[in-house]
Amino acid sequence: MTDAPLITILDDEPAIRDILTEALQEAGFRTRAFSRATEFEAALRTTTPDVALVDLGLPDRDGLTLVHRLALEQGAKVIIISGRAQVQDRVTGLELGADDYVTKPFEAAEVVARVRARLRKAPARPQQTTARFGEWTAHFDRFSLERGAEETAFSQAEAEVLRLFLESPKRLITRTQMQEALGGTAGDSFDRAMDVRISRLRTKLGEDPKNPRLIKTIYGAGYIFLGDVTWS
Structure with a gap:
């Protein structure tokens, strides 16, 4: 064992x-x-x-x-x-x-x-560790967001959500899909966790919470990441 x-x-x-x-x-x-x-x-x-x-x-x-x-x-x-x-x-x-x-x-x-x-194992993910979108570069090997000389750390939990968005840009991701991909127990606790992580990611990306440019909420459906993403 x-x-x-x-x-x-x-x-x-x-x-x-x-x-x-x-x-x-x-x-x-x-x-x-x-x-x-x-x-x-x-x-x-x-x-x-x-x-x-x-x-x-x-x-x-x-x-x-x-x-x-x-x-x-x-x-x-x-x-x-x-x-x-x-x-x-x-x-x-x-x-x-x-x-x-x-x-x-x-x-x-x-x-x-x-x-x-x-x-719970998530589906196999690409091995790339760096994603670029807009002014930002996400480094998943060291859990940081980089923009120019600015660098901001993010947690493992936030990394899971960000990677999910960056691997499926401009596609609707439902709460059910998030649960299946990230592993979680359906209910208020999982929903609260996702809300908090997405809110923190928006803050770190400098998003206007009332009108975010990158991570859009589709009420009653889920979320869409609107940026163009390249991996390396």
Whole structure:
């Protein structure tokens, strides 16, 4: 089972760690569980998980700082598991690069399903790592957007959405197609995650939120990327 995906669990509650560890191992995953952010960060020096389950209410650090590092620097898929149910907490977590947000209390089977959804294989994609459109160059090998001397980082989660748009320019992409391509569980959580990522991409591209030039919303249908794209 050494080639099974590695799922890390960061939560200071022993019962939560035990429940998730048992459910994930029964589902065929490898697991490592941590109770402190410092322990988890030490492990990251040698290992990058396939999916990280992160609690926000940690005793030694706010989990949101770890979410940002995991998504932007490590390239890991992140699912927040938290007792914070406020909409703003969800939005903040997703803005920092989390792929999903689960509130406590939860069913272990639901968490396993969400992990599987994040690991679901997308269709084979081109190996090109650089895309040019308008004044911008997207570097997927280093997760950055370049325009002249300006360079802006984007997260793994944002990269998935941007690549989807750039691989299908001037074609309608529905929510269902996004879910199938990116892996996700249909519902409000997935829709919220997509809304946040698209909003952040528009901001990084200097788009007018009321009249975006590149990423157009087709209400009730999906999105269209209007730029001309060349890959290399």
